[in-house]
Amino acid sequence: MRRKRKLIDERIIGKYEQRGQDECWPWTGARTSANYGHLLADGGDDGARRTVLAHRAMYELHVGPIPAEAVLDHTCHTRDPSCPGNAGCEHRACVNPAHLEPVPFGENCMRGRGIAPRNAAKTHCNNGHEYTPDNVRLNKNGARVCRKCAAARLRRWKERHPDYVPPNRRR
Incomplete structure (x- = not known):
């Protein structure tokens, strides 16, 4: 049963x-x-x-x-x-x-x-830059990215790689 x-x-x-x-x-x-x-x-x-x-x-x-x-x-x-x-x-x-x-x-x-x-x-990035509409972009995951920090990172990278040529500019 x-x-x-x-x-x-x-x-x-x-x-x-x-x-x-x-x-x-x-x-x-x-x-x-x-x-x-x-x-x-x-x-x-x-x-x-x-x-x-x-x-x-x-x-x-x-x-x-x-x-x-x-x-x-x-x-x-x-x-x-x-x-x-x-x-x-x-x-x-x-x-x-x-x-x-x-x-x-x-x-x-x-x-x-x-x-x-x-x-x-959070109102500021880890480096103290204020999150404002002019200083923030969203990455592909939707996270906020500080434009000032991103520009500084890119500048430092280019200083370390002076001979790098992007693929779309190579001949």
């Missing part, structure tokens, strides 16, 4: 510590290496089992579907300046639907503590 499979909401019961509405509800079940709670759930029409992130499952159960273009931001993390971020972040295990907000991926990154928001906050 086949074992009856449990629905996601049945699997979630007892796997988180429900506290006050404004407090984090930490996931007490299994966690990923990045510290997000996860659980095994029945799949869609094919009946296959799949792993789902606990905070996403809780949001969908209590609030509704997550927009296709959005990811869930843990607003409890955004409000806590003492949180180290990354895998050490306990907020990643929070499944309180009131602490989850669907936002575009880029906005979620900029709310975090990673390299992208730190670089975006």
Whole structure:
């Protein structure tokens, strides 16, 4: 006889510590290496089992579907300046639907503590030149490049390679 499979909401019961509405509800079940709670759930029409992130499952159960273009931001993390971020972040295990907000991926990154928001906050390059529209260009990866520093690098390179002739000027 086949074992009856449990629905996601049945699997979630007892796997988180429900506290006050404004407090984090930490996931007490299994966690990923990045510290997000996860659980095994029945799949869609094919009946296959799949792993789902606990905070996403809780949001969908209590609030509704997550927009296709959005990811869930843990607003409890955004409000806590003492949180180290990354895998050490306990907020990643929070499944309180009131602490989850669907936002575009880029906005979620900029709310975090990673390299992208730190670089975006910079107003000067490493050599002290101000980032202004006239002094900045974007490289092929979209990163800001200081024009003054780039010109100085090119000048130094040409001093070290006085005999170099670009391929399009060779005869």
